[in-house]
Amino acid sequence: MLEKLQQHITQNLPFLKESKLLIAISGGVDSVVLVNLCYNLGLDISLAHCNFNLRGNESDDDEQFVIELANKLDIEAFTESFDTEGYAVLNKVSIQMAARELRYFWFDELAQQLAFDYILTAHHADDNLETFLINFSRGTGLDGLTGIPEVNNKFVRPLLPFSRENVIDYAKNNNLQWRVDSSNASTKYLRNKLRHEIIPILKEINPSLLQSYQGTISNLSDTADIVEDYMELFLAEAIDTIEDNKIVFNISAFKKHNNPKAYLFEALKDYGFTQWNDVVNLLNAQSGKYVLSNTHRLIKHGDTLLLSEIETEEIKTITINTFSEVTETPFGTLSFSVVDTIAHNEANTIFVDKALLKLPLTIRKWEVGDVFFPFGMVGKKRVSKYFKDEKLSLLDKESSLLLCSGEDIVWIINRRADNRFRVTENTNEIIKIELK
Structure with a gap:
């Protein structure tokens, strides 16, 4: 030996x-x-x-x-x-x-x-x-x-x-x-x-069981290599984007094949799914339907499937006591600075009237029934309706956070500011709120 x-x-x-x-x-x-x-x-x-x-x-x-x-x-x-x-x-x-x-x-x-x-x-x-x-x-x-x-x-x-x-x-x-x-x-x-x-x-x-088995293993391994090579080509077409918290698959890539279940299995086998008929049914399901494994969730959204890891920790409310604080959030670092003028608004930046903000500010998850006044519009809107109009996926909705002053929403973070806190000609001090 x-x-x-x-x-x-x-x-x-x-x-x-x-x-x-x-x-x-x-x-x-x-x-x-x-x-x-x-x-x-x-x-x-x-x-x-x-x-x-x-x-x-x-x-x-x-x-x-x-x-x-x-x-x-x-x-x-x-x-x-x-x-x-x-x-x-x-x-x-x-x-x-x-x-x-x-x-x-x-x-x-x-x-x-x-x-x-x-x-x-x-x-x-x-x-x-x-x-x-x-x-x-x-x-x-x-x-x-x-x-x-x-x-x-x-x-x-x-x-x-x-x-x-x-x-x-x-x-x-x-x-x-x-x-x-x-x-x-x-x-x-x-x-x-x-x-x-x-x-x-x-x-x-x-009596030659082990020798027969090892021959079978060799043949299966060769077949697995062929499948792996082909799946690399397939996934290059099927995956639309890969982000930190999700993978977006194009449904059309699976549907064009005679056996989409086989392709779904190979693409998703490492994520713990077992109810493969339910996974296949997502291809023709309504947006918002999903299938869970112990670790991941697969969501139907329009013409795509969104794969994300299940969050194990609930996002807790974050309190901000002073404008000098730099606050860590699940999306990055939130900072406040007094500025003289308004620059071009980016998705990660808003400008508000400091006098209208009441400390402490809070960051929390959105809830059913939340209402805000979208910047640039007249009147109020339910946050849930805003998400629907923006065609956000279930995953994006669930991960959305709100910056609040008292009970009022100041900013759906990274998405839309509230019109009530906008800078006007009567504003004496402008605060820039930025998420990096």
């Missing part, structure tokens, strides 16, 4: 030879074998171990085992202790997801702070098959069927060509010691159920 890994690295992962590497080690047989192989190949390695505090003394013993292994090999080891259960409750995720997030966040942090070039994990061919079956059972697209990537940014998995049997044979033949995670025997987790109950039956049916 050592010679085969050396050949694999030389042919496919030559950059590892000259890199500073961090190996993620649990203490189990897979990661211990990876450490031993990399050490014998003379690679520049250090170890990183996560203590998730989920198995009492076992977790602490795993950590001590890793420390002793590092001392024996005279290499550096980093350990970190996590309150995994507390993190899971706080972030409303499963224990497995909590451990995954904590683990990868820490690995990334270590790599950045200590200049590691790559992080190696001990995933092998059986892990790849298990991941394939998990994705298949839950429903997925082509990407979910192409397995674990061998190289994914800083993460590299050099053992993917090898089976679990190869790994265990190497460990036994080299008299390696490793830790056994008792939770791996429990079939209450889907991966363990597949590992202990389903995959053995599949291997009994087809």
